[in-house]
Amino acid sequence: MLTVDPRTAEPHTLAPAAAVLRRGGLVAFPTETVYGLGADARSAAAVTRVFAAKGRPADNPLIVHVGSLAAAERVVASMPPLAAALAARWWPGPLTLVLDAAPGLAAATTGRLATVAVRVPDHPVALALLAAADLAVAAPSANRSGRPSPTTAAHVCTDLGDAVDLVVDGGPCRVGVESTVVDARGSAPVVLREGAVTREQLGLGATDTGPGDLDASPGTRYRHYAPACRVELAPPGEGPARAATLAAGGETVGLVARRPGQPPVRTLAVARDTADLARALYGALRAAEAAGVDVVVVEGVADTGLGRAVMDRLRRAAAR
Ligand code: TXA
Ligand code: MG
Numbered sequence: 245m246l247t248v249d250p251r252t253a254e255p256h257t258l259a260p261a262a263a264v265l266r267r268g269g270l271v272a273f274p275t276e277t278v279y280g281l282g283a284d285a286r287s288a289a290a291v292t293r294v295f296a297a298k299g300r301p302a303d304n305p306l307i308v309h310v311g312s313l314a315a316a317e318r319v320v321a322s323m324p325p326l327a328a329a330l331a332a333r334w335w336p337g338p339l340t341l342v343l344d345a346a347p348g349l350a351a352a353t354t355g356r357l358a359t360v361a362v363r364v365p366d367h368p369v370a371l372a373l374l375a376a377a378d379l380a381v382a383a384p385s386a387n388r389s390g391r392p393s394p395t396t397a398a399h400v401c402t403d404l405g406d407a408v409d410l411v412v413d414g415g416p417c418r419v420g421v422e423s424t425v426v427d428a429r430g431s432a433p434v435v436l437r438e439g440a441v442t443r444e445q446l447g448l449g450a451t452d453t454g455p456g457d458l459d460a461s462p463g464t465r466y467r468h469y470a471p472a473c474r475v476e477l478a479p480p481g482e483g484p485a486r487a488a489t490l491a492a493g494g495e496t497v498g499l500v501a502r503r504p505g506q507p508p509v510r511t512l513a514v515a516r517d518t519a520d521l522a523r524a525l526y527g528a529l530r531a532a533e534a535a536g537v538d539v540v541v542v543e544g545v546a547d548t549g550l551g552r553a554v555m556d557r558l559r560r561a562a563a564r
Contacts, residue, residue, distance in 0.1 A: 245397065247413045250274075253368040255376035262376035264410045270294060272386040272400045273373050274414035275365035277338050277422050277440055278393040278526070279400050280309065280383030281408060282373075285319070288350040291382050295352060297407035300389040305355030306382040307340050307423070308362045311374035316362050319380050321346050327428035330446075336366035338423040338440035353382045363423055369414035385422060392469050392526040392561070395420050399530060420523035421553045438553040440522075469526070469561040471533040473498075476541050477562045483543030484509070490539055498532040500524065501543035510535055518545045522554050529561060 248257055255262075261271045268290040271282045281297060283290035285308045295302060310316045313331050317323055321344040323331070330341060345360035354360050362380075365371065374381060385393040388403045397413035424439030426446070433446050443449065478486040483501030487509040491497045497509045500521070504511040512535070513528040515521035525542070532540035542558055545551040 245401075245411050245413055248369050248372075250368045250414050253372040253414070255372045258369070258373040258376040258412070261373055261410055261412050262378075265290075265373075265377045265379055265381060269409035270297060270407070271373070271410045271412060272394075272397070272404065272408050273370055273383070273412040274367055274397070274417060275309075275370045275383075276367045276417060277365075277419045278395055278417055279386040279397065280307075280365075280370075280381075281386035281400075281404065282309065282381040282383040284377075285349050285353045285380040285382035288352060291350045291352040293407075294382065294384065297404055298384060298387070298389045300384065302352065303355050304384075305357055305361060306353050306384050307425075308349070308353065308360055309365055309370065309374060309381045309383050310362060311371055312364060315374075315380065316341075316364065319346050319349060319360055319362055320344060324429060326431060326433065330426070330428055330433065331364075334441060335364040336371065337364070338366065338419060339363060340423045340425045340437075340439075341428040342425060342436060343428060349380070350382075359427075359429075361425060367414065367418075369412060373412065390468055390470060392471055392529040393422060395523070395526050399527070402530070416523075416527075418523070420525060420527075421550070421557060424553070438556045440550065440553065442549045442552065444549055469529070469557045470563075471529040471540070471561070473532050473537050474539040474564075475529065475532075475558070475562040476539055477558050478541050478543045480544055480546065483541050487541040490541065495538040496536065498528075498535060498537040498540035499543075500528045500532075500540065510537060512540065518549065518551045518554060521545055522550055525554065525557065 340363040424441040425437035426433040487499040499505040513524040
């Protein structure tokens with residue numbers, strides 16, 4: 245474990261982690277969204293280890309993390325005007341652009357697609373690591389496949405243990421849900437995965453989905469984000485009551501809601517608004533599992549703005 249204070253992160257502080265990446269090793273590191281499991285995106289051997297560590301299906305490509313627009317331009321075949329505008333507006337930030345891939349990336353990185361997903365993360369530790377390594381770093385979320393994404397270094401250690409060569413601990417993630425993935429090859433962004441940048445912020449209608457939306461991101465086909473216990477989604481405002489009903493039926497119940505529940509319901513997180521819920525959700529799902537509850541009731545939020553990404557994750561976690 246390498247602990248780095250985000251306020252004082254410099255490339256030289258990250259030199260040990262950069263060295264691990266440069267020799268083909270795996271480094272887990274914080275981003276503003278969730279922790280990533282990084283490897284040299286051009287090294288087939290390194291990227292193969294990422295898939296093995298996660299237990300990830302080989303047809304689910306990775307996001308390539310770079311430190312700058314110039315570095316992004318080296319992994320894509322071209323940066324069409326829409327992509328350049330989105331990058332100028334959102335990078336560093338939680339927007340991932342799918343573009344035609346340049347040659348040179350490991351085939352496993354792109355899942356053998358002709359496209360590559362790329363972003364510049366908005367986290368001082370991630371940026372210092374990318375600068376120190378001077379590599380394009382393929383990094384999926386640093387969880388075992390299908391589990392809640394990690395928002396602390398401890399979550400990474402729980403899931404991956406010795407399968408990762410080094411974990412960089414930069415504290416808890418600020419956003420808590422993953423980046424928005426958009427296909428930026430055409431004249432308008434096509435959302436492939438809902439995330440931290442909202443449709444509204446992308447200038448898209450809040451509810452309408454365009455042709456191809458949410459079809460083409462291989463990862464969204466899989467059940468995901470689920471802890472070992474049952475997850476039940478309650479309508480906004482109804483979490484504590486639903487949890488009490490389940491507890492009265494004899495189950496051990498955890499709760500994530502706007503207001504705390506009454507014992508014996510175990511309140512795992514109180515989230516005052518959607519951003520709070522985004523930040524707390526994955527950690528609370530893991531806490532539910534650690535507490536050994538039978539079921540965790542999570543109170544939903546309005547399906548707009550950041551709430552779309554949160555509700556997408558919750559529906560997948562609750563799916564049986
Ligand atoms: O916030 C994030 O995006 C985090 C941090 C670590 O950056 N990363 C992350 O990676 O969530 P991962 O591997 O858990 O999710 C990547 C998503 C998957 O749904 C994958 O299918 C999609 O991006 N993706 C990757 N390359 C793609 C491509 N060429 N075309 C379409 N979708 C792609
Ligand atoms: Mg993931």
